Amino acid sequence: MTIQDHVAREIIDVGAWVAARGWVPATSGNFSRRIDAKTFAITASGVDKGTLSTADIRAVTLWSPLPSGVSAETPIHMALYEDDPNVGAVLHTHSLAATVVSLAHAQDTKIALSDYEIVKGIRGYRSHAETFELPLFSNSQDMDQLAKEIRIQVKAQPRMFGFVLCGHGLYAWGSDMREARRHTEAIEFLLACELDKGRYRRSRTDRGS
Numbered sequence: 052m053t054i055q056d057h058v059a060r061e062i063i064d065v066g067a068w069v070a071a072r073g074w075v076p077a078t079s080g081n082f083s084r085r086i087d088a089k090t091f092a093i094t095a096s097g098v099d100k101g102t103l104s105t106a107d108i109r110a111v112t113l114w115s116p117l118p119s120g121v122s123a124e125t126p127i128h129m130a131l132y133e134d135d136p137n138v139g140a141v142l143h144t145h146s147l148a149a150t151v152v153s154l155a156h157a158q159d160t161k162i163a164l165s166d167y168e169i170v171k172g173i174r175g176y177r178s179h180a181e182t183f184e185l186p187l188f189s190n191s192q193d194m195d196q197l198a199k200e201i202r203i204q205v206k207a208q209p210r211m212f213g214f215v216l217c218g219h220g221l222y223a224w225g226s227d228m229r230e231a232r233r234h235t236e237a238i239e240f241l242l243a244c245e246l247d248k249g250r251y252r253r254s255r256t257d258r259g260s
């Protein structure tokens with residue numbers, strides 16, 4: 052299947068945007084965008100996500116076997132598109148904040164983020180007084196199993212637009228690429244705040260204040 056230029060362009064542009072923020076080191080991460088009711092486009096495995104070209108983007112058909120050359124994590128994208136026709140784009144980062152903060156919560160099933168104004172960047176949140184609960188899953192190399200667990204959680208939680216894999220990274224999505232970018236940026240900012248808050252508390256403790 053030939054991928055339309057505007058679909059490829061959105062993925063190439065988001066790759067450069069995410070890479071510029073340092074969220075996809077060492078060819079990690081993957082990005083996808085829905086093409087129609089039955090297909091989506093996703094980045095190929097093992098390529099630098101900051102310098103993508105059309106040749107690095109593959110078309111995937113829902114409810115079908117995966118084509119060659121796509122990321123091992125494609126089943127997670129597929130589960131999100133298959134279960135919700137309103138999912139238009141999915142972004143996966145391997146940021147420092149998502150990695151460190153999730154490891155600090157390794158025993159938990161979610162990370163509760165409270166008192167942050169930026170939560171209003173996530174669809175449905177209208178006030179800093181609302182706690183954003185980011186689901187946390189244990190990391191695994193068994194992507195089919197992981198996708199099954201994620202499906203169950205997504206169905207159970209209506210305002211879920213992202214989750215973290217412990218010690219691995221963030222998945223965030225939206226109804227289109229623009230919303231997926233905003234959700235990714237808001238959640239990455241929340242995680243970066245948590246990381247800095249931990250450092251700040253420690254430095255104050257070390258100074259004895």
Ligand SMILES: [Zn+2]
Pocket residue numbers: 079080124143144145219220
């Ligand atoms: Zn990953």
